[in-house]
């Protein structure tokens with residue numbers, strides 16, 4: 001018990017020192033920048049950056065946000081294309097971009113930060129990746145028949161995973 005307290009104390013102490021040291025480094029660094037060449041302006045005009053924040057590769061949104069803000073609208077674009085085909089070149093390019101976005105965001109669901117396990121999740125995600133790839137190819141080929149054929153399998157990729165993970169959407 002005593003040993004543990006000492007260890008915890010040491011860890012707390014060293015975390016404290018690390019924070020203090022990095023505050024000095026960050027502070028010193030930004031002072032150097034402020035004192036040096038006036039080169040650190042962002043395009044928004046405000047160069048204020050949270051000095052405490054470490055650069056991080058952590059996800060920006062939540063899984064629910066990826067679903068409702070990226071996966072739902074991009075898959076809907078593919079699902080509605082057969083009944084409301086793009087009217088011009090720009091429309092087809094937009095559809096290509098939506099299919100590509102769906103494919104790439106689906107690929108990122110395989111990353112460990114999103115994957116809920118390493119078997120069923122992976123299999124379900126791959127179904128969506130394949131459907132999005134098919135959609136991308138169909139949009140590039142301006143192939144409305146292929147897009148119509150994709151409708152049911154694409155929709156089923158959503159249902160399959162939501163069933164497996166008891167998502168009531």
Ligand code: HEC
Nearest residue numbers: 063064067068071072075124125128157158161165167169
């Ligand atoms: C690999 C699994 C998987 C696939 C494939 C999948 N989803 Fe999801 N979806 C989830 C999970 C898990 C949640 C619950 C997220 C949460 O609430 O944190 C979810 C939630 C959602 C939600 C609700 C988000 C909210 O705001 O609560 C929507 C909308 C959604 N999915 C749309 C789709 C669509 C459309 C597709 C198919 C194109 C799809 N999902 C494919 C796993 C999946």
